[in-house]
Amino acid sequence: MTSPMTPQLRGPDDLAECIPYELGYQPENSIVLAGIAADGRMQGIIRVSLTDFSEAKHAATAALTAITEIYAGQRAKLPHLVIAIYRDTHANADRSTVVDGLARIAESLIEAAIEASIEVLEAIFVVDGRWSSFDCTKPACCPPEGRPVRGMDNPGPIGTALIAAGRTVASSRSVLEAKIRPAADADTESFDAALSSAAANPLPKRARYDLLRECLADAASGGSPSDEQAALLLIALEDREFRDLAMTYSEAAERPAAGHLWQGLAARIGARRRYLAAAPLTLLSWNCWLDKSATMAVVALREAQDVRPGYRLADLLNHLFITDVNPAGTQDELRRVRAEYEFEQIVDGHGQANG
16 A cells, blocks of 8 residues: 655665554564555555464465555556565574574565565565665675664654644554454344344434434434444445445544544444444545545455455555546545535425425
């Protein structure tokens, strides 16, 4: 996924600094693969966990397959590739031994990339916050102890540009995921009953529209929908036309309330009906993307794709994000959709009043 204001990378130091901003969090025990466009900008990024380093080869293959499929799905060839492998030992292991193990992972990845006719521009290892290059053995450039990765407290030109653009880095992915994962009190019998009732008795078109506006107005003042309202709204969002209407509430002044509502709905749904979270998660992702909160946009979109693989709106947004298309055209189309819908409601309202 390419994010707004992605700068040009000039070398491994920039790569090590840029990756956490692109992901939105500090990766831990991970393989990260990123496409690099002809102008040196990052375009598309994939992270896979390496909690069990005995499964490293499988994880590496999965990561390469995943990023290749992203581009194949957009009928585009994967540009040059860079590799970053992260290992957190908390200073409990000899760095050279750790790096030797990571080098074997990098070698298998590079071999697989060559077989797929993909050029690897750079491979780096980040061990306990210090990076070193796979190809460089010169102590003056890549000392045995590695070089510290520049962070938000000591940014280089890359970090300075990204911070100025409003980008931030969370301490870990789990910090972001906690905001959209099911809350501790999700999956209650009362809410499950409300969802069953809402599915059996869905709201008519006008009532859904009124409920959405009411919930957005409450969210603007920090409120949250009741169980009944949340259930009715989640079932309504299963209708593509209504979901698309909900997507139109993404003007700058509306985003705080919309983001609060979508995030809250996603956290209300427990494991039993987690698939229903795909709609609010995708709407949250779109909202965050427009607000240049690429960090949360990525996490929310990935969660939507995880809870409902093949969810079409999530896949369409993934394409939009990767290709870095200017969203202005999409927003104009959404404004047209909303204007037509609101006009239709006015006409229907007059018809009912005159009847």
